Amino acid sequence: MAAIAESRGEAPAIRNPGLVSMNTRPFLRFVKLPKLLAISLFLFMAVIPPLAVWVAGREIAVEALRTEARILAVVVSRVIGQSPTFWNLTPERLSHVIQGLTPKDCFIDISDIQGNIVLTSGDPPSRPVMSARRFLVDRDEPVGSLTVYGSLRGHLKDTLFTAIVSFAFSIAITVLLWKKILQIMRNAALRVQHGMQRFQMLTELSNDGYWETDADLRFIFLSGGMERIGIKKEVFGGMLITELPFGNTPGVRERLHHMLFAREVFRNLVVNLEIEGRSRWILVSGEPLFDERDAFLGYHGTATDITERKHGEEALRAANAYNRGLLEASVDPLVTISPDGKISDANKATENITGCPREEIIGTNFSSYFTDKAKAEAGYQRVFHDGFIREYGLTLLHKDGFTTPVVYNASLYKDESGEVAGVFAAVRDITERKKAEELRDEIERIVQHDLRSPAVAAITVARALAEDLNLGENERNLMVLLENSGQRMLDTLNQTLVLYKINTGSYKYVATEIDGVAIVREISRAFLLLPGFSKNRISIRVDGKDIQADASFCFFFCDPQLLRLALQNLIQNALEASDQNNEVIINLICNGNIKIEIYNKGAVPIEIRNTFFDKYVTFGKKSGTGIGTYSARIMIEAQGGSIAMQTSDETDETLITIHLPS
Template sequence: MSVIRNSSVERLTAIGFAATLLVLLWVGVIALVHEDSGNRAAVHVLVSIGLLLCFLGGLLLLAKRQARLQAARQSATPAARLLKAGALQDAIFNSVNFSSIATDAQGVIQIFNVGAERMLGYQAADVVDKLTPADISDAQELIVRAGALSDEFTTAIRPGFEALVYKAMRGIEDIYDLTYIRADGTRLPALVSVTALHGPDGRLIGFLLIGTDNTARKQVEAEQALLDQRLRDQQFYTRSLIESNIDPLITTDPCGTISDVNHQMEMLTGRTRDELIGAPFMSCFTEPQRAGEAITRVLRESKVTNYELTALARDGKETVVSFNATTFHDRDRKLQGVFAAARDVTERKHFEHALQETNVELQTAREAAEKANRAKSEFLSSMSHELRTPLNAVLGFAQLMASEVPPPPPRQQRSIDQILKGGWYLLRLINEILDLAMIESGKVTMSQEPMSMTDVLQDCKGMIEPQATKRGISMTFPSFDKVFYIHADRTRVKQVMINLLSNAIKYNASGGSVIVQCVASGTERVRICVKDTGTGLSADHLAQLFQPFNRLGQEDSGEEGTGIGLVVTKQLVELMGGTIGVDSAVGVGTVFWVEFASAQAPALDNIEEVALERRLLQAPESGEQPTLLYVEDNPANLALVEQLIARRGDLKLVTAIDAYLGIELARAYLPDVILMDINLPGMSGYGALKVLRDDPATAHIPVLALSANAVPRDIEKGLEAGFFRYLTKPIRVREFMDALDVALHHAAEIRSGQAPRPASQDHQESKELSC
């Protein structure tokens, strides 16, 4: 009521002052309007007095109002402040965003707010006056914290609640990571602020622990720590790779300034990593300009390999290195620089230089060896000819003496037999030495083609059985009903088998036996075995078996031999792609075996009736058919050509099984065309061609080569030797028939007196037909 009363009085006082001021102003205005000079001074005085009174009244009213407001404020502040403080406390202790835990001075929980209940899963009734914050915290963390605080404050601090509040008790603001143990046993990372609470008298009355959930931050920190660790591991791994490399490694920026090196580069240059980083790349080498060009080239081409530079060490040592370099970029494909790896090639350069010198020496030695080999071959060929000529007379006259009528007396007959025996042995020795020399010089020609092994064994049986019968050795050959075909040279295979059979008879026991077997070995090989019942070979003798001129202790046995037959046999077998082996037991006997690649039986392939039809129409009616002489020792090939010529119908075929017979038949029949195998027994096709060309009676006859030697060099060699055409096996019928037509046409031109085609044209067509 007093407040209301004071307000009314103040209001009335203000109204009075305002009315007085208005009256005075009105009087003054009237006086001024009537311009009463006598009253003007009085009016001024009255107005001034009125204004002064109004001002003083206003001040009085303002002072009284201010005093009233101050009194009212002093009377209302305590209650409002208490109300506001209570509201704030309720908001803080009931917030769910953070936990508030207040304890007494001994650490027993007194306040456990709603945020603490939700975060930790406990009800306030479960912990208030019962537990301390240490009871719901990670004990191991408290032990660690106590140890850390003990080291910091040089005093022993017990784990538990003391470790939680030790800093707060000393007025040190403390915020740290704490792990709470929830009611369900799970763990909650929290960021906790610990504050000491004091009473009005300054006495410690408790502690306040305010915490926030730190799980998200911990996860982020853990992920970041994991990324940092991976980055460190990757950096360590990358650095380890760089440092463990045996080659010097170096990186530069695009300007050629070194940005990193490994330890090997430090050793190469004799400078530390710190000294090298920031230095120009070209400063590490004896030719700076060339080293700079290397960086420029890498930047231009993105890659350079085997770029040789000479590294210059601090102590002046020079090392030749081969650089492989490439550019590298960041994840945005922006060029970062050049990465280069250098390999020390000093030793390799020395080796290459030495090798070059050695190659020169080897080339010189090879040329000398080839020259010596040619000289040896020429010498052996010459000696063979020189030895055969007188030996021919010796053997010829000895045979004449042995065949005289009446026969010579027994004493003289024994002398003649010894002459013949020594002569034939000497001839065999000459042949074997010449064969070995030709094999070693690589001049043996092979005509490998499908051939019947059964036919070869049948021929060998007829040739070897008289020798076996003479010595009382029984021979057993496989049945000739089953035919085995191999891919080899018929003449050389027969030579191999005769040698093996002769040895089996020669070194057999008296009354012994020789067994020959021919069987399939797997799906692609044929094995031929020659088993004897001789004394057998020891392990030492087996190791020396294929050594030239080594007769394995048989020198005094009375058996003739040179010690090179098996050497020639082995080399011939291997030249034909075969293998040779031996199994032997002392006192039991020996088995020699050879294997060759199996083959299909030769057949007439690609025969086209159209290709033969026009030849049948051209057959002359007079019966005078052109003659074809075919010189071939392989029965299968003979049969094949016989079939082809029979189906053609316009040629008469004459055949010979070796070059000598072929030459005689050529001279006797003067055939229109001669078809000749290259690899013939006794004399090759080349030798026969030379004899025919040297004889005026046969020099004009076109001679076609037909051989299994089908490599381009063989074909070129045959054409250069003078063959009219060079045909290869297996026979391509159309090509074969066309070649015969050209040869027959050529022969007809010669008979008619027309000039034959130029040899160069024939030669060119021969190459076209043979390709």
């Protein structure tokens, strides 16, 4: 039909798949099997019983005839032995001898030794005939023979009756069996038809396409899934499968052509098709169809649109390339470690710090690259226990033998199912940090010894001279001023060192219980002795009430040195912002949450209100550095506290509030 349609310039008609389009050889053989079974059963039941009756009955009759022949031969042999003139007797007398011995419906003939018949008895039997022959003996010498003939007609009647009964019974059984077989075959056909209908329905509903070709490899069926892919009946119906609009898949057309004409099965063949101006990626599978005579019927198969998956794979490759670029751009060594402690990936920085190429690193033990392998292994196991590790100090060993101090940061990463896939680790070279720490230690040594010593000496001399009773009031005030100046110099050195420790992360907070009122009073007295603030006024309060000489207290925990330095900066700011006619109020709140409030007249300039506590922020001060409020914030926050500023142009006031942990 396809050839006729082609000769007319027509495309083969697109049809629905039926039973003939399936590989029907097994089913056709199944249909033939019941016929052979029914015929074999009929022949067995119709032929075997009569044949068995005939053979068994014939054997019984022949054996009975042989028994009669033996008996007659014995009797006649005795007569011959007793009558030497036996063979000279007349036939009538011989017949009289054996007449009483002849079985019913049998015929007997007696022959001499030469084979001449000398006597017969009885009527010849009707056909079919059976016979039994025995020798006659006289003194153990053969003198003749006796043959008994019988008829099998009666047995033949029994056999025919059995044949008739068997034939009738076999016909009845075969008819019943054939009806049952037909019912089974009809049900099987219905199930096959129902399965084909379900198959056709599924092919129409499925996103995957189902297709069939004829023996000329032209499309004769395209399911709804093929339509959704873009291979429509109106366009591709009757088209040769090798004429599909292949896109950018070199060699695929030739490979498909070879497999089709070799009648080979092909699976998961990825092809690119240009359909309706769009590039589509299709996953195609197919197998040849043959009839029961092994004649080629065509191909059938499936097609799946994997365009989105292809785009996803391309995006994934791009993302992997991007992620790889990020890994390689990192100056820190980065590795991924499998659950068994083996390195599964590494970047270029890892090659540089270990001296080993990436190919050699992958698959080796992570801990083998450190001087203390047990410590490295313990850190790795801690990641599995805690989920992460931070700033874990190790010493990395280069393959050439030199070492690098590093810190190890790592966390677990999981797969899509939420199972732990391994550890992602970053190793940072802290050689420069180590050098900075050494420099810090050197600076601290200089501060503690080279700079602190003169300041401490000045304070000590001033205190010793102030205790001299011969000093006048002015000289005594000068000594106090010298002591305060030395203390401020010492506090400045301490502040510089503390800020350095806080900023480098080496500061360790240790809380001590102190009396806040005593610290505030001491700082206030020191400021009021200075020439610039001698006319200012400071009011100290506890829970809003003025303190009573030395009888007021406010105890809480803090770092005394940090609190002193922070309050010095903030009180100095408040005194500088206020004129001499207005007092600075310092209120300590000790009920519940610990707070220190510093009030002063004068609003903070609007230009620096949002950045008041930032570094190097100052406004309107000729000698301002912008470090005071910044260092106060850093030192308060280092103790777990907080600091805030409120200012008002209407009241021309500023409030600094320090919150400390209770």
